[in-house]
Amino acid sequence: MTDTQVIEIAVAAMVAATKLCAPVLIVSLALGLAISLIQSVTQIQEATLTFVPKLAGVAVVLIFAGNWMLHTLLDFTRQMFDLIPSLLSGA
Numbered sequence: 001m002t003d004t005q006v007i008e009i010a011v012a013a014m015v016a017a018t019k020l021c022a023p024v025l026i027v028s029l030a031l032g033l034a035i036s037l038i039q040s041v042t043q044i045q046e047a048t049l050t051f052v053p054k055l056a057g058v059a060v061v062l063i064f065a066g067n068w069m070l071h072t073l074l075d076f077t078r079q080m081f082d083l084i085p086s087l088l089s090g091a
Contacts, residue, residue, distance in 0.1 A: 001087050009080070016076040023065045024058055031057045 035050050062069075 005087065009083070012076065012079070016072060019072055020069050023061050023069070027057045027061045028054050 031054050032050060035053055039045060039049065
C-alpha cells in the first residue's frame with residue numbers, strides 16, 4: 001500500500017462524509033439563521049424555539065434524503081471492499 005493509495009482513500013472518505021453531512025447541515029444552518037432572525041426582530045429569547053424547528057427540519061431531511069444517503073454510504077463501502085484485493089497484492 002503506497003502513500004498515494006492512502007491519500008486517495010482518505011480523500012474518498014472525506015468526499016463521502018461531506019456528501020452525507022451536507023443536506024442535514026445546510027437545513028440546520030438555514031433554519032437556525034431564520035429562527036435567530038425572527039427572535040432578534042421579536043425579541044423573544046426562548047431556547048426551545050430554536051431547538052424544535054431544527055429537530056423537525058433535520059427529521060424531514062432524513063426522511064427525504066435518507067435513501068440517497070444510505071445508497072451513497074453503501075457505494076463507498078463497496079468501493080472500499082473492492083479495493084482490498086488490489087491493496088493486498090500490491091498492484
